[in-house]
Amino acid sequence: MSGHETYQPQNAFMKWMERRLPIAGLIYSSFIVYPTPRNLNYWWTFGGILTFMLAVQIVTGIVLAMHYTPHVDFAFNSVELIMRDVNYGWLLRYVHANGAAMFFLAAYIHMFRGMYYGSYKEPREILWILGVILLLLMIATGFMGYVLPWGQMSFWAATVITNLFSAIPGVGEAIVTWLWGGYAVGNPTLQRFYSLHYLLPFVIAGVVVLHIWALHVVGQNNPTGIDPKSERDTVSFTPYATIKDAFMLVCFCIVYAWFVFYMPNYLGHADNYIPANPAVTPMHIVPEWYYLPFYAILRAIPNKLMGVAALGASIAILAFLPWLDTSRVRSANYRPLYKQVFWIFVAVCIGLGWLGAKPAEGGYVIAARILTFYYFFHFLVILPVLGWVERTKPLPNSISESILTPARSGSGTGTVT
Amino acid sequence: MTVISADPTRRDFLFIATGAVGAVGAAAALVPLIAQMNPDASTIAAGAPIEIDLGPIAEGQVIKVFWRGKPIFISHRTKKEIEAARSVQLASLPDPEADDKRVKKGHDQWLVLIGICTHLGCIPIAHQGNYDGYFCPCHGSQYDTSGRIRQGPAPKNLPLPPYKFLSDSKIRIGEEDASPAAHA
Numbered sequence: 001m002s003g004h005e006t007y008q009p010q011n012a013f014m015k016w017m018e019r020r021l022p023i024a025g026l027i028y029s030s031f032i033v034y035p036t037p038r039n040l041n042y043w044w045t046f047g048g049i050l051t052f053m054l055a056v057q058i059v060t061g062i063v064l065a066m067h068y069t070p071h072v073d074f075a076f077n078s079v080e081l082i083m084r085d086v087n088y089g090w091l092l093r094y095v096h097a098n099g100a101a102m103f104f105l106a107a108y109i110h111m112f113r114g115m116y117y118g119s120y121k122e123p124r125e126i127l128w129i130l131g132v133i134l135l136l137l138m139i140a141t142g143f144m145g146y147v148l149p150w151g152q153m154s155f156w157a158a159t160v161i162t163n164l165f166s167a168i169p170g171v172g173e174a175i176v177t178w179l180w181g182g183y184a185v186g187n188p189t190l191q192r193f194y195s196l197h198y199l200l201p202f203v204i205a206g207v208v209v210l211h212i213w214a215l216h217v218v219g220q221n222n223p224t225g226i227d228p229k230s231e232r233d234t235v236s237f238t239p240y241a242t243i244k245d246a247f248m249l250v251c252f253c254i255v256y257a258w259f260v261f262y263m264p265n266y267l268g269h270a271d272n273y274i275p276a277n278p279a280v281t282p283m284h285i286v287p288e289w290y291y292l293p294f295y296a297i298l299r300a301i302p303n304k305l306m307g308v309a310a311l312g313a314s315i316a317i318l319a320f321l322p323w324l325d326t327s328r329v330r331s332a333n334y335r336p337l338y339k340q341v342f343w344i345f346v347a348v349c350i351g352l353g354w355l356g357a358k359p360a361e362g363g364y365v366i367a368a369r370i371l372t373f374y375y376f377f378h379f380l381v382i383l384p385v386l387g388w389v390e391r392t393k394p395l396p397n398s399i400s401e402s403i404l405t406p407a408r409s410g411s412g413t414g415t416v417t
Numbered sequence: 418m419t420v421i422s423a424d425p426t427r428r429d430f431l432f433i434a435t436g437a438v439g440a441v442g443a444a445a446a447l448v449p450l451i452a453q454m455n456p457d458a459s460t461i462a463a464g465a466p467i468e469i470d471l472g473p474i475a476e477g478q479v480i481k482v483f484w485r486g487k488p489i490f491i492s493h494r495t496k497k498e499i500e501a502a503r504s505v506q507l508a509s510l511p512d513p514e515a516d517d518k519r520v521k522k523g524h525d526q527w528l529v530l531i532g533i534c535t536h537l538g539c540i541p542i543a544h545q546g547n548y549d550g551y552f553c554p555c556h557g558s559q560y561d562t563s564g565r566i567r568q569g570p571a572p573k574n575l576p577l578p579p580y581k582f583l584s585d586s587k588i589r590i591g592e593e594d595a596s597p598a599a600h601a
Contacts, residue, residue: 156539160555163538178451182460184486192454279481279488281539283554299556304536304572360556360570 005033030216035234036241037222039403043117044220046110048245049252053103054208058201060096061145068148070194072187075150076275094264100142101267102256104290107135115321116342118330119221125322127214132319134207139291139315141200144193146288151272156285158185158193164298167308184278224402225330226395233399284359292356293349297375299360300368310372317379324379326387334393338386345378466591468583471527479543481532484590488532488540489578490551491588494562499525501549502563512574516563519574521582521594529588530564531578536571551575 007028009015018025067086069078082089111131114120120128147158162179166172181188219228228234235241259266267289271282287295297314301307317324332339352371358364396402456464464485471491474480479492494502502516520528532551534541539555546552546559548567553559558569565574581594 156555160537160539163536166538177456178454180456181454182456182486183464186460186486188457188460278486279483279540281554285539285555299570302570304570307570 030212030237031242032236032238034216034237035228035231036220036237037228037399038233038235038240039222039224039399040220040241040244041223042244042248043109043113044222044241045245045248046106046113047215049106049249050103050110051208052249053099053106054201054204056099057096057103058205060092060099061198061201063092064096065198068194070148070191072150072190072276075148075190079149091260094260098256098259098264098267100145101259101288101290102252103138104142106252107138108290111135111318112346114221115345116332116339117221117223118225118325118327118332120322121325121328121330122322123218124214124221127211127218128322129319130207130211130214132315134204134211135318136315137200137204137207141197141204142288142290144197144200147190147193148197149272150190150276152274152276152280152282153269153272153285155185155276155278156281157287158189160285162189164308164311167305169305186278221330222399223331223333224396224399225334226399226402229398230400286357289353289357292354293352294356296352296356296368297372299356300365300372310376314372314375317376321379321383325383327390327392328387329392329395334395335386335390336393337390341378341382341386345375348374348378464591466589468587468589471586471588476526482590484578487578489590490528490530490532490543490564490575492528492530492543492562494526494528498549498562502561502565505561505565511566512572514563514565514574516565519563519565519577524582524585527588528562528564529578529580529590530575532575534558534571535566535573535575536569541575 007018007022007025009018009024014024017023064082067078067082067089069075079093082093084090086092114128114131143157143161147154162176162185165179166176168175177183179189180186181192222228269286271285274282286292294311294314298307298311301310327335327338329335332342348371352368352375355364355368355371360368396405467482467484469482469491471493474491474493476493477495477498479490482489482491492498499516505516507513507515517525530551532540534553534555536553536556536558539553541551541553541558541560543551546568548559548561550562550567551560551564553569553571556570558571559567560571560575561567563574564577566572578590579593580588580590581592582588
């Protein structure tokens with residue numbers, strides 16, 4: 001096993017460098033010999049995919065900013081100019097727009113993986129909370145980016161979302177005027193959103209550094225949820241995790257490219273190819289798919305303030321997950337009841353997403369109310385109670401035992417030589 | 418001289434004084450950074466009152482004008498619409514307000530509203546919904562012929578802009594009448 005050996009600079013320059021700025025040593029210890037549990041499955045590759053997506057969004061975003069004009073009179077046309085006149089502009093924009101969707105897809109898979117395997121539990125609470133902060137930053141960045149093309153959906157998304165703040169008693173209206181820089185969504189709004197849309201990805205990058213730092217302090221969780229106990233339980237990051245991440249990244253990019261090249265507008269709304277018109281609200285406004293579950297929660301509650309509060313709570317509650325889940329066993333592989341509850345929760349989230357795209361009327365509203373109730377019930381009642389009443393399966397003695405002995409806990413059926 | 422004393426020293430004074438000045442300075446520096454986000458002078462200037470000629474608006478018609486970037490609905494109500502608005506039990510309304518408090522005295526047929534749904538800011542559509550008033554396509558709020566919320570997630574009635582009658586067929590939006598007849 002390559003274990004934890006330290007970096008030994010080979011040539012004179014690297015020796016000179018290492019005494020002054022030991023960055024090569026940091027990379028070596030963090031991404032080459034860093035021990036990772038040997039049983040990581042493909043669900044663990046989405047952290048790397050997310051890092052890649054952030055890089056793609058920053059690179060394409062910087063390039064798009066060279067051609068985009070943040071002004072209400074020119075924004076829409078400048079986007080059309082990017083699509084028609086700028087060399088490869090259509091590609092860069094489609095990569096960026098679909099990249100946002102793929103970014104969220106990877107983030108949601110990454111979060112559900114953390115929930116299934118209990119990756120948020122002691123000692124990974126801070127790691128998880130940093131992840132929730134990253135989700136919030138992504139939501140804000142994605143929203144403001146969606147406003148920039150200044151189509152009908154852009155304008156009305158900006159109006160509806162900024163108006164969420166008007167629900168705050170007393171100061172709500174003043175806050176909304178302050179956010180707009182006017183009496184309605186207008187040019188000052190567009191310009192500040194552009195500024196912040198450029199800034200926030202770099203804030204995300206900073207929090208990602210903290211996220212990875214926290215990860216490397218406590219170490220990765222793994223499908224058994226038990227800590228590595230010896231060198232037999234781990235392999236070095238490179239080549240094992242590197243190649244696994246890289247392979248999955250390529251598979252992910254196939255899906256990504258399929259959207260970019262074959263159905264680049266599938267996830268968007270035709271209304272956003274109509275220039276923003278403050279006089280007419282489109283008949284059916286829906287956010288992008290990755291906000292739909294939260295949107296469904298907002299609409300499920302017939303009271304404005306409570307609806308907005310529920311929307312905020314549905315995200316904020318994630319930060320408390322490490323303490324709401326009272327079970328000491330991390331992985332759902334050893335929690336038969338939680339495993340079922342987890343998949344019900346996944347289905348509820350998808351159901352909310354589906355309802356968020358439907359008109360707010362009749363049976364859809366009732367269904368959204370039931371699912372919204374269940375969403376909070378899952379966190380506030382099921383998880384705390386389940387930790388006390390559930391009979392968990394026996395945990396393996398070590399990671400290597402769990403994969404080297406056949407079918408002990410329902411996993412792995414092959415024989416081992 | 419050399420003993421460590423519990424009494425305040427000149428260094429303690431400097432420490433507290435520097436910290437206090439620094440904190441005040443940081444707070445003061447935040448003022449312009451936050452205030453710059455509020456509407457600028459040109460935006461405020463562009464929000465000056467506007468005059469609207471009511472002559473061309475036919476009975477039963479609703480027109481839309483813009484004041485401060487907000488759509489203003491001016492409705493020339495029919496007798497039927499006024500009656501519908503006045504025959505409602507006030508207690509049954511989510512945001513109870515009498516119809517005659519929402520129009521200017523002697524101008525019952527003219528309803529002037531800010532056409533922004535009080536839920537999340539979409540623009541309702543006139544002459545639609547169960548109350549033949551205004552229907553918001555975003556989340557299904559329904560307003561009556563007085564612009565009062567009747568059904569749906571919106572918490573409040575459609576707000577009234579400040580305006581006054583210059584003559585029977587002309588109003589100025591952005592200025593309130595001096596008389597107390599207007600809404601509370």
